[in-house]
Structure formats: structure tokens, C-alpha cells
Amino acid sequence: MKFGKELAAQMVPEWQAAYMDYSSLKNFLKEIHALKQKSRQADAPTSLQQALTLYRGFSGLIQRQNQRATSFDDHDIENQAILVDSMQGNGSGKYVTTFLMAAEEGAEYEHEFFRMLDSELSKVDKFYRSKVKEVVAEAEILTKQMDAFIAFRIKAEKVEKKFDVSSDKMIPTNAVQGGRAGSNKHNDAKQSNDSLQEIDHEDNPKNPAACIRLASQEVLNRVRLNRDIQVPFPAAKVNCVSMNKQTQMNFTKGNLTKIQKQLKQAFIEYYYKLRLLKNYSFLNVLAFSKIMKKYDKITSRRAAKHYMRTVDDSYIGSADEVTKLMERVEATFIKHFSNSNRSKGMNNLRPKSKKERHIISFCTGFFVGCTAALTLALILIIHARDILNKEGRAQYMESMFPLYSLFGFVVLHMLVYTGNLYLWRRCRINYTFIFGFKQGTGLGFREVLLFSFGLATLALTSVISNLDMEMDPKTGDYKALTELLPLALVMLVMILLLCPFNILYRSSRFFLLTTLFHCICAPLYKVRFQDFFLADQLTSEVQAFRSLEYYICHYGWGDYKLRQNTCKSNDVFNTFYFIIAAIPYWSRLLQCVRRFYDEKDPMQGYNGLKYFLTIVAVCTRTAYGLDRGDSWKTLAWTFSAMAAIFGTYWDLVIDWGLLQRKSRNRWLRNKLLVPYKSVYFAAMVLNVLLRFAWLQTVLNFHLSLHRETLTAIVASLEIIRRGIWNFFRLENEHLNNVGKFRAFKSVPLPFNYDEDEDRSD
Structure with missing residues (x-):
């Protein structure tokens, strides 16, 4: 693989603009190379020069090192092409390279090349310096958190104080539970922030770690537990604020476990930042080395050595803060969160690379x-x-088709999501970071495709087994076993989804269930991106939820053996028909209310108004479908048009960030990840057309299709529209993260210091 592709594959997507622009510099070198070839004189006496070298004085087979170095340096000085001036000392943070061969032909191109190179070096050096400053500041915060955590651990585990901590006397090691100091005596001497500090070896030369001093617990007087994370709204948050400090600092084993879990996750995320920063430094320094080698090769100069000396002396090439921080984090994490087990600790710290298994591809193909x-x-x-001309066709469509259409909606949505995953990956959209997936646990498009076709296979098998239209002439009913197949399949899917065992991607299923729980309990929990993204998906599955309602009615109150029920004429069923359709939009509305409360953003209020109009539109269309009155038709027309226009504008302008008149790409946005602009215009047109698919339910088009079939088609079009929306919504979110260089998720910390609160106030 060429270095340009390798650099693009390994760079952090959100930091793409902060990396060295290797491709532009490489293209510029191609122009210089073409110019050199054109200006090269054809009558150069190469053969004569080669012959003259045969008469050059012989310097001997053995040369002393200092003589060779001296002659080499003199030759370099005579043929030096550049002079690099670093302006780091005066605070400007810039590099200026002077091209010394200005008299040669085409020198202005090489001068421009070094101007671009200096600009790239200044850019990456400044960015790296700012990020290192951030991680150093975060290291100080984590240090304070660890001080409070260790003091809290001493209180929670009720460590005996056999001597005064303030004095220089010692306490036995067995006073500390777990014997952490004894098992890690070699690392304690290197760790300055450890709570269990080693004393002078002269006091106990045989076992220098046999006696320790407890960490100071005075820090607990200046901190309190942070309970503002994932607090129910609003009553629980008010009660939390009204609690005094002594009540909050409850030194229990349960609180200790929660604090340790939070800090452990914070250290894992922090170590991940350090790894990305170290990789950023390595890749950029390597990119400068590669581009200078290409320059020397094209121009036959020896400038790479001089310029790389400047790169190595720059902050990005010489700073070692990140490496030292990584060593300290490793030592701290292994000691306090892995019980001094280095193998276990490093397995938690290192990012888990997901292995592609051939069995997935084989099963998917099967x-x-x-x-x-x-x-x-x-x-x-x-x-x-x-079968289409048999008498039982109408009865089958009324009673059985809604049962199987549920699987069609779910499979279609999973296939659409599979396409989204594939395109996000191709366009280098960091969806795992946006959704908050744990490293190595997020499902790829292959796994989702496997589940999609697996469910489709089971559903089609059930349909074929249940397709018999003929009743038993003696009993007048159908076979109970085949009639129960749809219900059995639904129960199987629910069991697999709720299975507590570590099979079938338990972490992903748990993540989905947790996010779904937050959607159901809105607005009790703080809204994250994955919460409202899933809630938006549920708004496109209204017909699937109605199918679940039909399952309950058909198998609970109907005679499924005769394929008969009175669901459509039941007032209770029709009432819940409204409620089921409004629940996804209502959940999304409550999420907007919670975000408006937390963020004080008026746009969330307008977004909530959009979902309120949609609820009214869905209810009026449902009422018109059941009643067919002119008044309901007028209301359905009015509110559906308002909701569709409002929703279309919000999709294109707010969610997708398009229709910007003054952007570089007219009527689109400045930054596009899809290279073809026509894709965006086609997506906008499709979104408008599919947004108005509800017209079928109001205008009553006379089509030669059964009503259930027409309803399923309209619901499928909405799912396809949602799939299109998914791609561009995540693209816009990714670009917003790129604009702010946001590549890490914020991890809540367990303690709040009093001075931090005063500073924030």
C-alpha cells in the first residue's frame, strides 16, 4: 500500500484537516518533476563525465570516521539548497525556509513548495501543541480524582489506623486490604501519585515495602460525589441538590464500586486519546520524511537531511509528554484497576481490534x-x-398479512441500516464514536446483514408453511401449529434480544435495550445522540407497532384457528390504534423538551413543535381512515401538509445542513463527503417525494391493490426515506465534530471539587 493511502486509512477522521496535506504536496512535486524533465538539456555529456571519474584520485580503502564526516559535511555545506529558520522562540510558532538556489530555472516552484511545507509543519506543530496541553490539563484533573478515590477507598474499606498518618511512623502492610503495596513493590518507587507510598529502605532493609503510609484523607473535605450524571428529571435532580455533603459522601462499598467503574472508564478513554496523539505525531513526522525523500529524488538535491533536522527539533518531533503520560497511565491503571495484573490491565487499555470472521460471510451467503x-x-x-383468485384471499389478507408484514418492516429497516453502515465506512464517517459504541463491540454491516437475511429466511419459511387457504371440511378450521408460527417467531426474536447470556453480541443487544429504555422513559434521562437517533427510527416504524398490537388482538381475543377476529371493529383496539401511532412521536417530543431544559436551545423547542404537528397529523389521518368523514379529511389535509412542509425543511436545512446559498457548493454545504453533488440533490428530491407519501391515504387513489398491501407499501417507503435521512444526518454530525476536532467522548467523573464549583459559578 502506498503511503498516501496508508496515511488516509490511519488518520483520525475528525482531525483530517489537522494532518499534513500529503496529497497536495505530492501533486505539487509532480508538477516540479514535469518541469524538470522539460528543462533538462539533451546534450549533457553524461558519458564523458562517467569516463572522467575513472581518473579521479584514489582515496583509499580505509578512511577514518572523522575525515569522512568532515568531507561529507563540507560537501553538504557547499551544496546546501535550503536554510530553515524556526520562529518558535518569539512565540509565533512558524517555520520559514529560504531556498538558496534562486538563480536556477524553476526555482520559484521549489520556493513555493517549501512555503507550503512550512505552512503544513506550522499547522501540525500548533495543533499537536494544543492537544498535548489539553491532555496535560486533563492529567491534573485525573490526578485529583485519584487522590479523592484512594481516600474514599480507605474510608469505604475501613482501613485501620494504627499510627497517626501525619507523623513519620509506619503502619503494617496488612492494615490495607488486598495487599496492593506488597504485590507491586517494584512499581511503587516509580509512581509519584500512589496512595501507598514506600518509606525509606533503611528502616526495613529486608522488606522495604513491608511498611507504608496511608494517603491523606483531607481531600474528602473539599469534594462531593457527582450525582448530576444520568439523574432523572426533574424531581430527583432537585432532591440531589438539596442533599447536604455528608449525605452525598456515603462511604459504602456500592458507591466505591460505582466510583471505581467511572474512573476506570475515564482512564481507558484518556489512554485512547494519548494513543491517538502519539500516532498523530508519528504519522506526520513520517509524512514529512516521505515527502522530502520524494523532493530529493525529483530535484537531485540533498535537502531532506536539513529539513528533517528541523522537524525532529520541533515540538511534534521532540516532545515526550505523551509517552511519559502513557507510561504513568499504564502503571496507575494496572495497580488500581487491574489488581497489579499487567496483562489484564493492558488488554483493557488497548483498543480492541475487531476480527473479521469467515463464518460470518459464509452464514450470510447461506x-x-x-x-x-x-x-x-x-x-x-x-x-x-x-391463490390470488381463491375465495380465502380476502380473509388471508385481512387476518394473516398484518402478522407477516411486521417481519417485512423489520427486515427492510435492517437492510437499510446495513447500507448506511457500509456507506458510512466508505466515506470515513466515524459512526462508532458518534453513537458511543465501545471499542470493538459495534456491529459492522456484515453482522447486521447476517441477522437481516436470517430473520428473512425464518419469516419466509413461516409464510410458506402457513400459506394453505383450505379449511378442514370436518372442523372448519386451520391447523393450530401453522397458525401459531408467526407468534412463535415473534417470541423467538424477543427471547434472543433479551437473552442474558454472552452469545449473539450481548454487548450490542444490551446497548440497544439501554437506548430503547431511555427513549421510553423520556424525559427522565439526559438525551444523547444515540437516544434521539433511535427514537427517530421508531417514528418510521409506526405500522410495525400497529402490527404488534394486532398480534395481541388476533391471538388474545380472536379465533386464530378460524382466522377470524373483530379487531378492526373493536373500540378498544381502535383507541390503541391511535395511541400506538403517537407513542414514538411523543417520545421524541419529550426528548426535545428535555434537551430544551438542559441546553436552553430554542431550536429544540421548534423541533418539539414539529413532532407535535406530526402527532396531530397522524391522528387525524387515522381518524379519517376509520370514519371517512369530510371534516376529518379537511383536518388530515391541513395538519399533514403543515407537518410535511415543516419536516422537509427541518430535514434539509437543520439535520442535513444543506440549502446554504453562500456555501462553496451552491445550495449544499461547504464540506461534502460524497464526491458527486448530484447525489445530494437527488436525496433532497426523494426526501420531499417520500415525505408526501401520506397523500395516498387522503386522496384515496383507486389502485388494484388490497388495502393492507397499499398500507405496507407506504410504510416501506417511509422506512426507505428514513434510511436516506440516516446517512446525511450522520454525515452532518460527523462534519460538525470535524469542525471542532471533536474525536473523544466525554466521560463523567465521580467527584466534584469545591474550587471547581466556585470557578464554574
């Missing part, structure tokens, strides 16, 4: 083949038995 074969078999069976 289920794709099964889905295609079953679909073909279903078509042939319908044609061979002439």
Missing part, C-alpha cells in the same frame, strides 16, 4: 441463498395454486 430460494418458491406456489 441465508441470502435461502431467502432467494424461498422467495422464488413462494411466487411459484402462489402461481401454481392460483
Whole structure:
């Protein structure tokens, strides 16, 4: 792989603009190379020069090192092409390279090349300096958190004080539970922030770690537990504020476990930042080395050595704060969060690379083949038995089709999400960071595709087994086993989703269930991106939720053996038909209310108004579908048009960031990840058309399709629209993170210091 592609593959997506622009410099060198070839004289006496070298004086087979170095340096000085001036001392943070071969032909191009190179070096050096400053400041915060954590641990574990801590006397090691100091006596001498400090070896020469001093517990007088993270709204938060400090500092083992878990996650995320910074420094220094080698090769100069000496002396090439911090974090994490087990600690700190398994590809191909074969078999069976013209067709569509359409909606949404994952990966959109997936646990498009076609295979098998239209002439009913297949399949999916065992990607299932719980309990929890993103997905699955309602009615109050029920004429069913349709939009509305309360952003209020209009539009369309009155038709028209226009504007302008008149890409936005602008315009047109798919339910188009089929088609179009929305919504979110160089998630810390509160006030 060429270095340019390797650099693009390894760079942090949110920091892409802060990396050295290797491709532009490489293209500029190609122009210089073309110019050199054109200006090269064809009559250069190369053969004569080669012959004259045969008569040069012989310098001997053995040369002394100092003589060779001296002659080499003199030769360099005579042929030096550049002079690099660093302005770091006066605080400007810039580098200026003077090209000394100004008299040569094409020198202005090489001068421009070094101007670009200096600009890139200043850019990466300034960015790296700012990020190192941030991690150093964060290291101080984590140090204070560790001081409070260790003091809290002493209180919670009730460590006996056999001697006064303020004195220089010693206490036995067995006074500390777990014997942490004894098991890590060699590392204690290197760790300056450890709570269990070693004493002078002269007091106990045989076992210098046998006696320790407890960490100071005075820090607990200046801190309190941070309970503002994921606090229910609003009553619990008020109660939390009204609690005094003594009540909050409850020294229990449960609180100690929570604090340790929070700090452990904070250290893992912090170590990840350090790794990215170290990789950033390495890649940029390597990029400068590669580009200077190309320059020397094209121009036949020896400038790389002089320029790389400047790069090595710069902050990005010489600073070692990140390396030292990584060593300190490793030592601290292994000691306090891994019970001095280095292997376990490093496995937690290092990012877990996800392995691509061949079994996933094999099973996906198997289920794709099964889905295609079953679909073909279903078509042939319908044609061979002439099922579409049988008397039981209407009854089947009314009673059985809503049961199986649920799986169609779910499979279609999963396939759309699979396409989103693939495109996000191709466009280098950091969706794992945006969604907050743990490293190495997020599902890729292959895994989601496997589950999609696996569910499709099971659903099609159930449909074919249940396709018999003929009733038993003696009993007048259908086979109970085949009639229960849809319910059994739903129960199987629910069991697999809720399975507590560590199978079938338990971490991803738990993440989904947790996010779903936050959507249901809105506005009791602070809204994160994955919360409202999932809630938006649920708003496109209204018909799927209605199908679940139909399951309860069909198997609970209907005669499923006769494929008969009175669901559509039941007042309770029709009432919940409204409620089920409004629940996803209501959850999204409450999330907007919570975000408006937390962020004080008026845009969240307008967004909530959009979902309120959508709730009214859905309810009026549902009422018109049940009543068919002119008054309901007028209301459905009015509110549906308002909701569709409002929603379309919000999608294109707010969620996608498009339709910007003064952008570099007219009517789009300044930064685009898809190279073809026509894709954006086509997506906008499709979004408008699919937003108005509700017109079918109001205008009553006379199509030769059953009502259930038409409803399923409209619901499928909404799912496809949501898939298109997903890609551009995440692209816009990614670009916002890129604009702010936001590549790390903020991890809540367990303690609040009094001085931090005073500073914030």
C-alpha cells in the first residue's frame, strides 16, 4: 500500500484537516518533476563525465570516521539548497525556509513548495501543541480524582489506623486490604501519585515495602460525589441538590464500586486519546520524511537531511509528554484497576481490534441463498395454486398479512441500516464514536446483514408453511401449529434480544435495550445522540407497532384457528390504534423538551413543535381512515401538509445542513463527503417525494391493490426515506465534530471539587 493511502486509512477522521496535506504536496512535486524533465538539456555529456571519474584520485580503502564526516559535511555545506529558520522562540510558532538556489530555472516552484511545507509543519506543530496541553490539563484533573478515590477507598474499606498518618511512623502492610503495596513493590518507587507510598529502605532493609503510609484523607473535605450524571428529571435532580455533603459522601462499598467503574472508564478513554496523539505525531513526522525523500529524488538535491533536522527539533518531533503520560497511565491503571495484573490491565487499555470472521460471510451467503430460494418458491406456489383468485384471499389478507408484514418492516429497516453502515465506512464517517459504541463491540454491516437475511429466511419459511387457504371440511378450521408460527417467531426474536447470556453480541443487544429504555422513559434521562437517533427510527416504524398490537388482538381475543377476529371493529383496539401511532412521536417530543431544559436551545423547542404537528397529523389521518368523514379529511389535509412542509425543511436545512446559498457548493454545504453533488440533490428530491407519501391515504387513489398491501407499501417507503435521512444526518454530525476536532467522548467523573464549583459559578 502506498503511503498516501496508508496515511488516509490511519488518520483520525475528525482531525483530517489537522494532518499534513500529503496529497497536495505530492501533486505539487509532480508538477516540479514535469518541469524538470522539460528543462533538462539533451546534450549533457553524461558519458564523458562517467569516463572522467575513472581518473579521479584514489582515496583509499580505509578512511577514518572523522575525515569522512568532515568531507561529507563540507560537501553538504557547499551544496546546501535550503536554510530553515524556526520562529518558535518569539512565540509565533512558524517555520520559514529560504531556498538558496534562486538563480536556477524553476526555482520559484521549489520556493513555493517549501512555503507550503512550512505552512503544513506550522499547522501540525500548533495543533499537536494544543492537544498535548489539553491532555496535560486533563492529567491534573485525573490526578485529583485519584487522590479523592484512594481516600474514599480507605474510608469505604475501613482501613485501620494504627499510627497517626501525619507523623513519620509506619503502619503494617496488612492494615490495607488486598495487599496492593506488597504485590507491586517494584512499581511503587516509580509512581509519584500512589496512595501507598514506600518509606525509606533503611528502616526495613529486608522488606522495604513491608511498611507504608496511608494517603491523606483531607481531600474528602473539599469534594462531593457527582450525582448530576444520568439523574432523572426533574424531581430527583432537585432532591440531589438539596442533599447536604455528608449525605452525598456515603462511604459504602456500592458507591466505591460505582466510583471505581467511572474512573476506570475515564482512564481507558484518556489512554485512547494519548494513543491517538502519539500516532498523530508519528504519522506526520513520517509524512514529512516521505515527502522530502520524494523532493530529493525529483530535484537531485540533498535537502531532506536539513529539513528533517528541523522537524525532529520541533515540538511534534521532540516532545515526550505523551509517552511519559502513557507510561504513568499504564502503571496507575494496572495497580488500581487491574489488581497489579499487567496483562489484564493492558488488554483493557488497548483498543480492541475487531476480527473479521469467515463464518460470518459464509452464514450470510447461506441465508441470502435461502431467502432467494424461498422467495422464488413462494411466487411459484402462489402461481401454481392460483391463490390470488381463491375465495380465502380476502380473509388471508385481512387476518394473516398484518402478522407477516411486521417481519417485512423489520427486515427492510435492517437492510437499510446495513447500507448506511457500509456507506458510512466508505466515506470515513466515524459512526462508532458518534453513537458511543465501545471499542470493538459495534456491529459492522456484515453482522447486521447476517441477522437481516436470517430473520428473512425464518419469516419466509413461516409464510410458506402457513400459506394453505383450505379449511378442514370436518372442523372448519386451520391447523393450530401453522397458525401459531408467526407468534412463535415473534417470541423467538424477543427471547434472543433479551437473552442474558454472552452469545449473539450481548454487548450490542444490551446497548440497544439501554437506548430503547431511555427513549421510553423520556424525559427522565439526559438525551444523547444515540437516544434521539433511535427514537427517530421508531417514528418510521409506526405500522410495525400497529402490527404488534394486532398480534395481541388476533391471538388474545380472536379465533386464530378460524382466522377470524373483530379487531378492526373493536373500540378498544381502535383507541390503541391511535395511541400506538403517537407513542414514538411523543417520545421524541419529550426528548426535545428535555434537551430544551438542559441546553436552553430554542431550536429544540421548534423541533418539539414539529413532532407535535406530526402527532396531530397522524391522528387525524387515522381518524379519517376509520370514519371517512369530510371534516376529518379537511383536518388530515391541513395538519399533514403543515407537518410535511415543516419536516422537509427541518430535514434539509437543520439535520442535513444543506440549502446554504453562500456555501462553496451552491445550495449544499461547504464540506461534502460524497464526491458527486448530484447525489445530494437527488436525496433532497426523494426526501420531499417520500415525505408526501401520506397523500395516498387522503386522496384515496383507486389502485388494484388490497388495502393492507397499499398500507405496507407506504410504510416501506417511509422506512426507505428514513434510511436516506440516516446517512446525511450522520454525515452532518460527523462534519460538525470535524469542525471542532471533536474525536473523544466525554466521560463523567465521580467527584466534584469545591474550587471547581466556585470557578464554574
